[in-house]
Amino acid sequence: DVEQGEVADGVLHDVDLSELTMGEKLAGLSLPDENKFRIDNELDSSVPTKPPSADSVHVLLRQALNADDRTLLLDCLYTQDEKVITKSIAQLNPSNVVKFLHSLISITESRGAVMACALPWFKCLILQHASVIMSQESSLHVLNSLYQLIESRVSTFESAVHLSSCLDILYTRVVDDEEVDEGETVPIIYEDEDSAEESEDLESDQDDSDEGSIEAFEGVSDIEESNDMMSE
DSSP: OOTTEEEETTEEEEOOTTSOOHHHHHHHSOOOOHHHHHHHHHHHHHSOOOOOOHHHHHHHHHHHHHHTOHHHHHHHHTOOOHHHHHHHHHTOOHHHHHHHHHHHHHHHTSOSHHHHHHHHHHHHHHHHSHHHHHHSTTHHHHHHHHHHHHHHHHHTHHHHHHHHHHHHHHHHHHHHHHHSOTTOOOOOOOOOHHHHHHHHHHHHHHHHHHHHHHHHHHHHHHHHHHHHHHHO
16 A cells, blocks of 8 residues: 555555545535626616706706716707706706797707707797797897798698608508408409490390381371361
């Protein structure tokens, strides 16, 4: 026997009997608990997202107007809570009111979701700060451009409604055609040429007989008239 060693195939291998096995080493490692991570993620997802408050939106709006930051301004406009909009606009000073008006005019000239988000802010700004806007000389040009923009958009409304009606009619017809079963057989009317010729001959014979009856009736009428004259 060799102490703390083994002989295998004439080779001496040192074996430390006090060394931990692989299983004991793995058990001793402080691996992260997956269940703990899962529970933490569920708790984070279950916490409702707090909507932006009027104070935070007002601060962002003021920063966007002072820095002329369009991206930050759009982030404010995406807030559509009526109470937040009203309170944020109410806290604007006169200089920021004019800046905000010019910014909204440039945004409303575009199309799409950005314009739709800007309209509630535009309405609230005009209702709350009409006196401030009218007191500025530059507001006349801005409001005039806004009026022209509204007129151009409204002028296309009638043609858009007409186009929408035509599309609705076409769509209804397409849907009705699709509802027809493909396996439904359409009746085919076949007209024999011989029968058509016979019907034409019958019609011609009937016309001849009608003409003969009319001539006979006229002859009888002439005879009656001559008899009446002779009797007189």
